[in-house]
Structure formats: structure tokens, C-alpha cells
Amino acid sequence: MINKKRFLLLVLLLLFLSSPSISFSENSIIPIDASGVQNLINDTDCPLLIIAAAAWCAPCREELPILNRLYLKYRDQGLQISALSLDLSPSDMQRLIDQMDLKFTVYWGGDTMASQYNIFGMPTILIVKDGKVQERKYLWNADDSYCKRR
Numbered sequence: 001m002i003n004k005k006r007f008l009l010l011v012l013l014l015l016f017l018s019s020p021s022i023s024f025s026e027n028s029i030i031p032i033d034a035s036g037v038q039n040l041i042n043d044t045d046c047p048l049l050i051i052a053a054a055a056w057c058a059p060c061r062e063e064l065p066i067l068n069r070l071y072l073k074y075r076d077q078g079l080q081i082s083a084l085s086l087d088l089s090p091s092d093m094q095r096l097i098d099q100m101d102l103k104f105t106v107y108w109g110g111d112t113m114a115s116q117y118n119i120f121g122m123p124t125i126l127i128v129k130d131g132k133v134q135e136r137k138y139l140w141n142a143d144d145s146y147c148k149r150r
Contacts, residue, residue, distance in 0.1 A: 028094065031107070034109075037050075037109065047079065048128040050081075052113075052114065052122055053084070053085060054087045055095065059123055071103060124136060
């Protein structure tokens with residue numbers, strides 16, 4: 001028979017391991033606000049791609065693995081890729097990070113971040129160079145299905 005202390009420890013361990021807010025990923029999502037995004041844009045020496053995405057967006061889930069492969073191939077040459085999650089909760093995107101084994105940095109800004117950077121559909125890539133957003137690339141056509149902000 002298991003004594004009470006061991007049983008309690010086992011229950012606590014099971015609760016800890018099953019908690020959705022705990023991530024064992026080597027790449028954990030990082031909360032960021034508008035000034036943090038602006039600092040990210042301003043502080044880059046190399047070109048930076050920021051992809052605005054959400055876990056619920058099917059086209060985003062298609063594009064993220066492609067961007068991950070691109071990042072892994074060219075990061076040693078200086079390519080920087082970051083994602084900006086517009087999900088309501090960081091845990092939604094964290095599950096996607098873990099599932100896809102994304103290696104680039106993923107920030108969580110929430111859906112309010114979209115209006116600050118004029119993001120009205122996802123996925124959208126902001127191309128940053130010399131401390132400025134030089135261009136926006138929408139990874140969808142107007143005729144295609146895409147994810148509008150919720």
C-alpha cells in the first residue's frame with residue numbers, strides 16, 4: 001500500500017505534467033507588447049521576417065513549417081525570422097510551436113497587436129530592414145480563403 005505522502009506526490013506530479021500552461025518545449029512563446037515589437041524592428045542588424053499568425057488559422061499552419069525550414073537553412077547566413085502570435089491566449093500558439101517543433105522565436109502579442117501593425121489577414125509577413133517595415137507580404141490572394149482577424 002502506498003503511503004499518503006507518496007500518493008500525494010504522485011497526484012501532484014500528474015497534475016503538473018498534465019497542466020496546459022506548462023511547456024516543456026525548448027522554444028517557449030514570449031509575451032511582447034507594441035514597444036517590444038518596435039524594439040525588435042529597431043534593433044535588427046540583419047533582415048528580419050516577422051510573420052503574423054494564429055494557431056486557429058489554417059493557412060498559417062501550412063506556412064509555418066515552410067518558414068521553419070527556411071530559417072533552419074539560412075539562419076547561419078544571418079536570416080532572422082520571428083512569429084507574432086495574434087491568438088487570444090499564448091497557450092494556443094505554444095501547442096503549435098511544440099507540435100511543429102518551430103525553431104525561430106515566437107512572440108505572443110494577442111489580437112490587439114494586429115491593429116497597431118495594420119494586419120487584417122493572416123498569414124502576413126512584415127519584411128524589416130534598416131529598422132523599418134519595408135514591405136508587407138500577404139501569403140494569400142484576395143480570391144483565396146484566408147484568415148481574417150477574429
